[in-house]
Structure formats: structure tokens, C-alpha cells
Amino acid sequence: MTAGTYIFGRGLACTLGVGVNACLENLREGPSRPQRIHATPELNWPYYPIPDNSHADPGASWHDRARALVRQVVTECGADIHRDAPLFIASSSLNVGGLEAGAAFPPDQQSFVEEVAAWLDWRGPVFYVASACTSSLNAMLSAQALIESGLFEHALVLGIELRNHYTSAGFSGMQLLAPDIPRPLDRARDGLVLGEAVAALYLGKHPARWRVRDGANRTNGNNPVGADQHVVAQVINQALEACGVAPAQIGLVKLQAAGSTQNDAEEIAGLHRVFPSLPPLITFKATLGHTLGASGAAELILLTACLETGTWPTAVALTADPALQAQCCAAPPASPEKILFNILGFGGGHACLVIEDAACR
């Protein structure tokens, strides 16, 4: 059994704002509404952008805006004092927004990853994790392995998912997008809404309030674009077993639940296979949108910040789907010491972590 790693610092830019405290303040004000992203006059979709206020000039180029956001969240999480640590960049779309804006294709994808490291004057090894929606969680598990090996004391996981038309167009072509808002677990759910996030998790081996105990990741070859309830149950059981935690000890489950008709149902069915009675549930997809490769880091940051402050997302007029027998809780559960954190995604990716809150002991 692993000792786990601890969350030393957090930095977040997402549709709620730039900075964790700003995000919490805006979360308290009520449900977020998506804006529209226009690829062409005929093609536009709902979208949760990072608000353009304090982080860059309104007219900044895609790269200038990306650099400003990356620097801001890394400074906020405090990792810029250990620049020799490994840096894991987790992303689905990486620099596609920049390419759309006219930037030249770099010599290879790793060149852009190294450019991001250079923005931070980073000196440690740089890893690029591109496992779609599970990228951030895979990055956290790899960071944990490096820290537990004794080779490094710290690691930075940086989820980056920034504005581009290509992802929205691709998801639209696959008929995965909701026309207005995401409705996770809702009877009328009809797709997901994409969003932007830049999220920095600074991990280390010395005790802090939040511990990432361990986790599991499984690839399902039978469905390259969706979740499978059997694999959901397998990956959860594997993660619980790795941590020596029984299902009854889980006090909260952070769902993937993005509002997809089929995937939400598969995820909940998988949970029913593990839990005789479902623990309290929460999803952030109706709050942040689906931030793809950054979603694991962004949602873990927001979840831990919410639990620290008692702030909780307000559901948008949800009508629970009776077929699921599952609803998100309207308020934070009391002292959920052990939390299951799910991310599912493209590529048959099923991943979950077990998170512990030392403040609940």
C-alpha cells in the first residue's frame, strides 16, 4: 500500500474566475451559465470560458493569454519555488487554439510542452500526458510514483485546456454537445458543454490537509468513446483495494457526470455495483463545463476548496432521472473523510482516486 501524496498548493483559472478564492466567491453567487463559442456564424455551441478580466490584455494573442494564465495559477499554487521538480502537463487540446489563431506548427508536440515549461523557467523534467479526460488523474498517479520512489520530493501537475474551435467542432460532429446547458443526472440530459481551465496542483510527500491516497486507471477497448459500467466498478474496486478502504468508508463521490445520456447512466450503474447504498454525490460539470484533460486537476482543486469553506455548487433546475436512482447532494456532506474521485473519458479511459481529508479525523 502506498503512502500517498499530499496537496501542498492549488491554483485555478476556470469559468468561475481566476484564483481559487475568486472561483469560490462566484460559486456562492449561483449557477454559472455558459456563453457561446462561434467557429462560424452557422456553428456555435455553449461554452464555459475563463473570464477575460485580470490575467491578460483583452486583445492578447492565444499564446500570451495562455502564458499569463499558466504563470498565474502556478504562482498561486506556490510550486514556483521548486522548479527542479517534475512537471506534468495534462491536456487534450494542448496548443490547438494557438494553431487556429495562426501560429506555426511547432517541430513536435513536446516543443509546445517545453515552451510552457520555459514560461515558468522550469528546470525539472517535463512530462506530457495526453490521455484525454483522464490526463490529469494519470498525471497525478505518475507524479505520486515519482515522489514515492524518493527521486523527487515534489511534483507539479498542470492541467491546460484552452479555447479552441477544433474540440467543439469535433464533439459537435459526434453529437456529444448539449444545445444550451449541461444537465448531469437529469431526466432531460442531452449532452455535455465544454469549458476552459488551467489548473495547478502542487504535490509533495510531507503531510498536509489533503492526501491523494492512491488510485486506479483502466482502458476499455470495447468502447473507445464511452464509459462501461463494468469497468467503472472494476476501477473503483481496484482503487479502494489499493488504499485498503471499504466502500462503506467513502463519504462522498465526485462523479464524472457531464450530462451525457449514456455515460451518466453507465457511471451510476457502475457505482450501484460497488455501493449497496450510494454515498453523497457531486459533479462539477454543470459548474465548470467539461474541461477535458484539465478536468481532473480543476475539479479536485474546486472540490477541496468547497469542502474547506462549505461552499457548494447549486444545481441548475435538475429533474432527477428516476432510472438512475441517483442525485447530487444539495449541500456538502458532514465530514467526508474519504472521497472517491471519478474521471471517465475518450479512449476508453476510466480513472479514479481516493482522497482523504485529515481535518475530518
Add this chain to the structure above:
Amino acid sequence: MPMTAWRITGRFFAAPPPADWRAQLATRLGQRPRRIGEWAELALFGARQCLDSAGETDLPGSALLSLSSLHGPDIALRAALEQMHDGVPMPITFLNSQPSQALPALAQYLGWQGNGRCLTTRDPLLALQLACLEAGPDGLLAGWVDEDAPGKSVWLRLSPTDAGNTTFETATFAMLEDARFTLLAFDGMQLKLGA
């Protein structure tokens, strides 16, 4: 820190791949793999050959699969961006431009369902060392795949082992192709090979 040793049970170095690699793969599988992009297909070609060299029909479910690529499915990405000039990219083009789509293809054709990820470093040894740190008793299958000319599909199948009194020598990634070396270890972040 004591060194953990790994036996190189399978290896396949195609850099560049043979001109008829697609035909070879189709022959080996008994069919041309359907609905996957060329980059994923090239990954599958090398992974399948590597497992064959290890004498394994399937990759054990608890083995780690790590796929690295400096370019990723770059050709499909360029095609998808090109198609956006006329509207939305074709779903198959969009999917093929996603690195993660190689993983279910590998899962399907290697008879495997386990911990797989796309993780890249400029120095291939770093990705290999990290995979060794994360792998369990069934070891790992690690690949480095790029379709851009000249292209490559390089794979290693490793299983944990007791190195006994093996003498290791400091090595580079390129030396992993040498079949005289059958054991691998890391001393700190330095690759060591032994026979």
C-alpha cells in the same frame, strides 16, 4: 536506493518501420484493423510484434501500457483542422487526431484491459523509468511511436526480476536494441543494462 531489475522479455525496434508494415500487421491480425488512424495502427504494429517476440498472445491485464510520441497523431490533427475550413471535421478524423484513441485499439488487439496512458518526455529514458516505477508484478509494455518521416515504432516488454549477481553497465536508450542485453535497471536516473 536498491536497484529494481527488469528482464527484457520482448523488444521490437522499427526505426524506420519496414515499407510493408501495414501488410505485415494485417497478416498477423488476420485482418486490417478497422477505424483507427495510421499513428495508432503503427503503434499496434510494433506492440503486436513486441508481444510476439516475448512469446505472449495477450498482454496481462495488470501490466502497464505506456505509449510515448513526440508528434502524436499529427497528420490526423492537420487533416481535422483542414476539414474545419468546410465546417466540422469528420468524426473519424477527429477521433484519429486524439492520442488517447490508440489505447482502446491496443487494448482490443492485445487482449488487454488495464492501466494505459499516453505520456511523453523528450528523453525516452524518462518515460521508461517512470513506467518501471508504476508497473506491478506483470510488468509493462512501453512504446515510442512517431508516424512522421522517417517514422518509428519501438517497443519493450519488461517483467520484474531478481538480478542476482548481474554486472550492469551504464547505457543509453539506443543500446536497448542490442539483444545481448537482457536485463535493465535504473541507478538513480541512470539506465543500466546487463546480460
